[in-house]
Amino acid sequence: MSDPAESSALPPSGHRGRDRLRELLEAVTDAANSDVADMARSSYASEFHFSREIRRLTGESPAALRRRIMLERAAWRLQRGEAVAAVATDEGWSSAEVFSRAFRRSYGVPPSQAADVGFRLAAPNGLHFHPPESLWLDSDPGPAAAVGDISELMIVHDVDDTAHLIARAATLTPQQWLAEVAPGQTVLEWDGPEPSVGAVLCAIVWNKEVWLATIAGADFPARTSTQPEFTDAEALAVHHDDIAKRWRAMVSEYSAAGRLGDTVIDALCDPPESFQLYGIVAHVLTYSAHRRELARAMLAGHGVTTRLGDPLDWMRGN
Structure with a gap:
C-alpha cells in the first residue's frame, strides 16, 4: 500500500477480504466518538495504532480528517436550509460561535453564505463527505494508478x-x-x-x-x-x-x-x-x-x- 504522501488518493479498500479502511473511517466519522480515544475504542485498536493507521492510509490525523468531513457535512446541511445552531450542535462543535469561526476559516465565508460555496474542501487524499451519510473517494488521476475501463x-x-x-x-x-x-x-x-x-x-x-x-x-x-x-x-x-x-x-x-x-x-x-x-x-x-x-x-x-x-x-x- 502506497504512502499517502506519494499519492493524491487512498488505496482501494476492497482488496483485502476485510474492509479495514471502511471500519477505520466509520470510527472517525461516528458522531458518538468525541475524541481519538473513542474512535480507537470503537474500532478495537489502541489509540496509538489507530492514529498511525489513519495517518498512513489518509495522510491526515484522525482529528483533522474528522473535522474536515464534519465541516463538509455541515456545509451541505446549511445549503439545504438547516439552522446554524442545530448544525453546529449535531456536528460536534461546542457552540455556534466556535463553529462559525471554523467554517469561515475553511470556506472563506460565514455559515449564512454556505450556499455560495461548494461543500467540498481541499483534501490530501481525495476523501470527502458524500450526501446524505456516505463518503466519496476520488480516484487518482495519475496514469500510474489509472483505473481500467x-x-x-x-x-x-x-x-x-x-x-x-x-x-x-x-x-x-x-x-x-x-x-x-x-x-x-x-x-x-x-x-x-x-x-x-x-x-x-x-x-x-x-x-x-x-x-x-x-x-x-x-x-x-x-x-x-x-x-x-x-x-x-x-x-x-x-x-x-x-x-x-x-x-x-x-x-x-x-x-x-x-x-x-x-x-x-x-x-x-x-x-x-x-x-x-x-x-x-x-x-x-x-x-x-x-x-x-x-x-x-x-x-x-x-x-x-x-x-x-x-x-x-x-x-x-x-
Whole structure:
C-alpha cells in the first residue's frame, strides 16, 4: 500500500477480504466518538495504532480528517436550509460561535453564505463527505494508478468467474456433470440445448472460441473440447485457460489500437452478416453472464456452493 504522501488518493479498500479502511473511517466519522480515544475504542485498536493507521492510509490525523468531513457535512446541511445552531450542535462543535469561526476559516465565508460555496474542501487524499451519510473517494488521476475501463473489468471478472465455476463443477460426479437438470434449456438456438452443468459451462467457453476464430479468420473450431460428453471439468478448465488468455489478448490488442469499431463480415452465416468487434464483445459478455448464473443455480441443485457472481463481491476479494 502506497504512502499517502506519494499519492493524491487512498488505496482501494476492497482488496483485502476485510474492509479495514471502511471500519477505520466509520470510527472517525461516528458522531458518538468525541475524541481519538473513542474512535480507537470503537474500532478495537489502541489509540496509538489507530492514529498511525489513519495517518498512513489518509495522510491526515484522525482529528483533522474528522473535522474536515464534519465541516463538509455541515456545509451541505446549511445549503439545504438547516439552522446554524442545530448544525453546529449535531456536528460536534461546542457552540455556534466556535463553529462559525471554523467554517469561515475553511470556506472563506460565514455559515449564512454556505450556499455560495461548494461543500467540498481541499483534501490530501481525495476523501470527502458524500450526501446524505456516505463518503466519496476520488480516484487518482495519475496514469500510474489509472483505473481500467468498465469493459476491461467485466472481461476480467467474466473469465475469472467462469474459471471459478468450472473448478466448482470439478467436484461433481460424472453423472452429475451430464445430468439433464434443465431438459430442453436453450440459450442461443444455434448453440443447441444446454440441459446440464457441463453443457452450460462448455457453451461459455465455446462462445469465445468461435468468435476468436471468426475474428482471426481461422477455421471453424472443432467442438470436441467443449462437448460435455467428450470432456470433463478438469479438461475444460485447461481449455478455458487457453481460450481466456487469447480472448483477453484480442480485446486488449484491438482496444489499444483503437480498432474495436472494426467490422468482420462473417461469410459462415447464411446470409453473411457483419459484426463490429465491440458488439461481439458485448454479446459474449451478455450471454456469458446469463450462462454463469444458470450454472450457479444448477450447481446449487447438486449441492455445490459457489461465490456470488456480482463484480462488486469479486472486487472485495481481489
